[in-house]
Amino acid sequence: MRMLWDAFLAAVQERGEYRTRAEAERASRVVLALLGAHLVGEARAELADRLPETCALVLLNPLQAHEPLSPERFIRATAAWIEGATERTATWDVSAVLSVVADAADEDLMSRVLLQLPPGYDLLFGRPRPAET
Template sequence: MRMHWDAFLATVQERGEYPTQEEAERAARTVLALLGAHLVGDVRSELAARLPEGLALVLLNPLQAFEPLSPERVIRATSAWIEGACERTATWDSSAVLSVVSDLAGEDLMSRILLQLPPGYDLLFGCPKPVE
């Protein structure tokens, strides 16, 4: 079931403690573009089907990553794409967006998403893996 645009951005705005919905949208577009560059196949299309249409297009039409980026490199890329951001605020932005994505995805899809990403993304999504 696709989440409505306003509901998605309101949740990102609340979790990110952004003063405006525009700031939440900027973070969502940046983070989803970077995420989309790392996901392929059914996983990406299943996640896109749950996102608001405008954000689904961001996820589905990214520039492809030449290599998988570690969470640290994604944070650096996020801080470069968001005006005035630093790595600390980019981590905050990423977690605000990705925790909403995690809620939308559900446990099964989230586990398949994390399989496509380098280790460490579980913390950004707010679903750390138990230590074995």
């Protein structure tokens, strides 16, 4: 079932402790555009189907990534796209948005999404995976 835009933004605003809805929306658009550049195929389409239509459009029409970004570079890229952001605030932005995205997806979908991303993204989504031995 598709999450509603107002519910998505309210959750991001609460988790990110943003003063305004506009701040939550700005972070959401940047993070989803960067995420969309890293996902392909069914996993990206399925995730888009679970998110509000506004989010789905951003996810499905992403910036083009030339190479997969490590979690650290993803955060730096987010900071570069949000005016006045630092790596510390961008980490907060990324975690606020991606944790809401993870809540919209089930475990199977999140596993498939994480398989497309470099190691360490599980923490950004708020879904730490046990270390493999």
